[in-house]
Amino acid sequence: xxxxxxxxxxENKAGVLSRVTGLFSRRGFNIDSLAVGPCExxxxxxxxxxxxxxxxxxxxxxxxLNKLIDVIKVSDITENERVERELVMFKVTADQGETRAExxxxxxxxxxxxxxxxxxxxxxxxxxDSDKIDAMEKLLRQFGIKELIRTGRIAILRGTKTxxxxxx
Amino acid sequence: xxxxxxLLIESLQREGVDTIFGYPGGSVLPIYDxxxxxxxxxxxxxxxxxAAHAADGYARAxxxxxxxxxTSGPGACNLVTGIATAYMDxxxxxxxxxxxxxxxxxxxAFQESDIQGITMPVTKHNYLVKDTTDIPxxxxxxxxxxxxxxxxxxxxxxxxxxxxxxxxxxxxxEKVVLRGYNPTxxxxxxxxxxxxxxxxxxxxxxxxxxxxxISANASPELIGFAxxxxxxxxxxxxxxxxxxxxxxxxxxxxxxxxxxxxxxxVTECDLLIAIGARFDDRVTxxxxxxxxxxxxxxxxxxxxxxxxxxxxxxxxxxxxxxxxADMLSSLKKAGACEAWNKKIRYWKQHHPLRAAKEDGCLHPxxxxxxxxxxxxxxxxxxxxxxxxxxxxxxxxxFRHPRTWITSGGLGTMGYGFPxxxxxxxxxxxxxxxxxxxxxxxxxxxxEMGTVAQYNIPVKIAILNNQYLGMVRQWxxxxxxxxxxxxxxxxxxxVKIAQAYGIEGIKVESCEEVGPAIKASLEHDGPFVLDFRIxxxxxxxPMVPAGAAISEMIGGHPRS
Numbered sequence: 198x199x200x201x202x203x204x205x206x207x208e209n210k211a212g213v214l215s216r217v218t219g220l221f222s223r224r225g226f227n228i229d230s231l232a233v234g235p236c237e238x239x240x241x242x243x244x245x246x247x248x249x250x251x252x253x254x255x256x257x258x259x260x261x262l263n264k265l266i267d268v269i270k271v272s273d274i275t276e277n278e279r280v281e282r283e284l285v286m287f288k289v290t291a292d293q294g295e296t297r298a299e300x301x302x303x304x305x306x307x308x309x310x311x312x313x314x315x316x317x318x319x320x321x322x323x324x325x326d327s328d329k330i331d332a333m334e335k336l337l338r339q340f341g342i343k344e345l346i347r348t349g350r351i352a353i354l355r356g357t358k359t360x361x362x363x364x365x
Numbered sequence: 366x367x368x369x370x371x372l373l374i375e376s377l378q379r380e381g382v383d384t385i386f387g388y389p390g391g392s393v394l395p396i397y398d399x400x401x402x403x404x405x406x407x408x409x410x411x412x413x414x415x416a417a418h419a420a421d422g423y424a425r426a427x428x429x430x431x432x433x434x435x436t437s438g439p440g441a442c443n444l445v446t447g448i449a450t451a452y453m454d455x456x457x458x459x460x461x462x463x464x465x466x467x468x469x470x471x472x473x474a475f476q477e478s479d480i481q482g483i484t485m486p487v488t489k490h491n492y493l494v495k496d497t498t499d500i501p502x503x504x505x506x507x508x509x510x511x512x513x514x515x516x517x518x519x520x521x522x523x524x525x526x527x528x529x530x531x532x533x534x535x536x537x538x539e540k541v542v543l544r545g546y547n548p549t550x551x552x553x554x555x556x557x558x559x560x561x562x563x564x565x566x567x568x569x570x571x572x573x574x575x576x577x578x579i580s581a582n583a584s585p586e587l588i589g590f591a592x593x594x595x596x597x598x599x600x601x602x603x604x605x606x607x608x609x610x611x612x613x614x615x616x617x618x619x620x621x622x623x624x625x626x627x628x629x630x631v632t633e634c635d636l637l638i639a640i641g642a643r644f645d646d647r648v649t650x651x652x653x654x655x656x657x658x659x660x661x662x663x664x665x666x667x668x669x670x671x672x673x674x675x676x677x678x679x680x681x682x683x684x685x686x687x688x689x690a691d692m693l694s695s696l697k698k699a700g701a702c703e704a705w706n707k708k709i710r711y712w713k714q715h716h717p718l719r720a721a722k723e724d725g726c727l728h729p730x731x732x733x734x735x736x737x738x739x740x741x742x743x744x745x746x747x748x749x750x751x752x753x754x755x756x757x758x759x760x761x762x763f764r765h766p767r768t769w770i771t772s773g774g775l776g777t778m779g780y781g782f783p784x785x786x787x788x789x790x791x792x793x794x795x796x797x798x799x800x801x802x803x804x805x806x807x808x809x810x811x812e813m814g815t816v817a818q819y820n821i822p823v824k825i826a827i828l829n830n831q832y833l834g835m836v837r838q839w840x841x842x843x844x845x846x847x848x849x850x851x852x853x854x855x856x857x858x859v860k861i862a863q864a865y866g867i868e869g870i871k872v873e874s875c876e877e878v879g880p881a882i883k884a885s886l887e888h889d890g891p892f893v894l895d896f897r898i899x900x901x902x903x904x905x906p907m908v909p910a911g912a913a914i915s916e917m918i919g920g921h922p923r924s
Contacts, residue, residue, distance in 0.1 A: 208545060211493075216485055223486050253672070260669035266490040266510060269545040362544060 232349035278355040290341035369497040369528040370399040376504035386419040390436025392463030395528040411811040415783035417447020422784030427791035438476030449487040453774025457516040466526040489517030514548030515667040552683035567636035576603025577641015586689035594700035599627035610762035620648035626712035644674035654913035733760035749781035749805030751835035779808025813865040816891035862893040869893030
């Protein structure tokens with residue numbers, strides 16, 4: 198059982214996301230993370246799914262996804278050289294000067310950005326892989342995280358290789 | 366300019382549709398108005414569930430796509446069981462549903478239901494049409510998707526304003542282009558060669574043929590292949606009919622209520638060739654003890670079925686008919702497997718299915734044997750679900766594909782009668798029987814109205830034991846005979862039939878069985894046969910839940 202990163206190219210049509218997520222819940226597969234948005238083709242979308250399972254389960258998930266008419270291509274890119282990113286925003290309690298300074302320091306170390314400053318809190322934005330985000334979260338806990346939001350992971354293959362429709 | 370409803374009817378005609386099973390309502394009024402003077406035949410059922418089952422029965426008996434039509438909300442929801450039944454058994458149907466106008470979608474309008482959302486898990490694909498000009502393309506795609514690859518149901522939801530709006534006639538696309546849908550038909554040559562090498566080495570090969578052989582119309586290839594190599598064939602419930610019952614290589618059905626010799630053969634074979642079958646739990650019993658000594662070749666058009674339940678040595682994705690034809694043409698020499706076939710003949714001789722006891726009582730096995738003797742395989746037999754289904758699968762001798770129609774995967778009680786109506790329109794040349802139990806017939810008994818109205822000559826053979834027999838059997842065997850809510854009070858089905866204007870006979874003794882079946886055949890129209898059978902008869906042999914399929918109860922002692 199380990200996380201697999203699946204890159205799924207789909208038709209950009211109403212209901213596609215619900216077909217994909219419905220399939221996961223109906224067949225008892227677990228989604229760890231999901232990110233979806235338009236891609237280089239205007240009539241397609243790309244979904245990055247991180248799913249946890251053994252090899253047989255992942256194979257079954259991919260085969261079932263492939264059966265959806267609106268799914269154009271499914272690739273398991275777990276074993277490939279890839280760049281994986283996630284964007285996270287933390288709203289952290291910061292009402293004292295020294296706390297703020299400490300938070301700023303952590304931000305600098307993690308190359309995070311402060312995107313909003315209020316009287317009693319600051320919002321930090323960080324982009325990175327899961328390990329980096331988890332480490333940062335651990336450090337920020339001491340100040341009090343009022344809210345945390347993550348986009349879900351997106352992933353892209355390194356080099357010239359692509360996860361594209363076979364026709365292109 | 367043409368209305369959406371007009372475009373819809375023309376699109377259906379373009380697909381060669383001749384019969385639609387449906388039920389009108391508010392949001393499909395524009396479609397019904399168009400049907401009024403269209404050449405399409407519309408059969409008015411009494412409940413939308415029956416429309417879906419009838420379309421399904423039509424599709425299974427003919428091999429063509431069946432069509433049903435219902436209104437929005439409750440009408441559409443009533444189709445769901447029928448659609449799910451077709452989905453589980455990979456049957457090509459197109460379900461058309463009305464919907465509230467696009468302007469009201471999502472408002473909880475009168476008779477609104479999100480049928481696209483509801484049917485997503487039980488359709489191969491579905492559509493909500495929001496633009497009238499899309500209708501011809503969507504209908505074309507729907508029939509293409511339903512009838513190709515691993516077949517299955519497709520639903521098209523049509524809001525009322527989409528049907529009433531008039532548009533400039535759209536150009537109908539010549540070809541369906543779906544970049545996410547490209548079924549594989551031709552088997553991979555390397556895999557086919559590997560399979561042939563395994564077959565050449567095998568000493569105890571066995572073919573396990575499923576419904577995929579029937580859907581692919583691959584019976585001749587299957588029989589040719591098995592005969593040339595002398596490989597015995599066992600079929601699943603859905604595969605019955607792909608090889609004649611009395612073919613020397615046929616072992617009948619395997620699995621929970623399979624023959625002892627089929628289950629022994631699976632357990633002892635050294636090579637299992639699964640063809641258009643999916644290792645369902647009713648077939649395999651405890652999967653870890655299923656075909657324990659065998660290498661496995663799995664031929665299926667759906668790659669997701671391969672390796673889903675059982676590890677496979679040689680996977681071949683492709684159309685069963687095309688793959689078997691390729692295998693046949695690359696065969697180097699004919700096989701024999703004489704010792705193995707001798708062993709199987711021994712099992713067949715010493716472990717036959719038990720015929721009806723000759724104790725003067727009316728047993729269901731006798732009814733089926735008599736029916737089989739009279740009809741000689743030249744009939745379409747549809748069943749309900751439960752003991753009636755298993756007795757028919759075991760004791761009726763089927764000789765042709767598409768003459769046995771039953772709900773396998775979903776096990777839908779109430780399926781048989783409406784499916785038999787559909788089967789009649791697909792095969793008007795053959796007598797059609799619905800073998801029912803007194804429980805399941807009452808799930809769609811209202812269709813007596815339909816068969817009476819159109820004089821549809823379906824013969825309804827009820828094996829009436831005044832129990833929900835299969836559940837009662839489990840209660841007898843595994844719940845200490847505590848018959849919790851399985852007893853049904855006696856019903857005079859002949860009187861119900863009469864109320865609808867249908868004739869029938871109550872049959873209470875063995876001597877009456879043959880003449881009653883003949884009388885039903887001679888009668889030009891629907892007919893009810895109410896067989897009052899032995900009440901606590903069981904379906905044997907039986908593999909208890911969770912056991913290995915070689916561990917059957919109700920069989921013969923093994924020497």
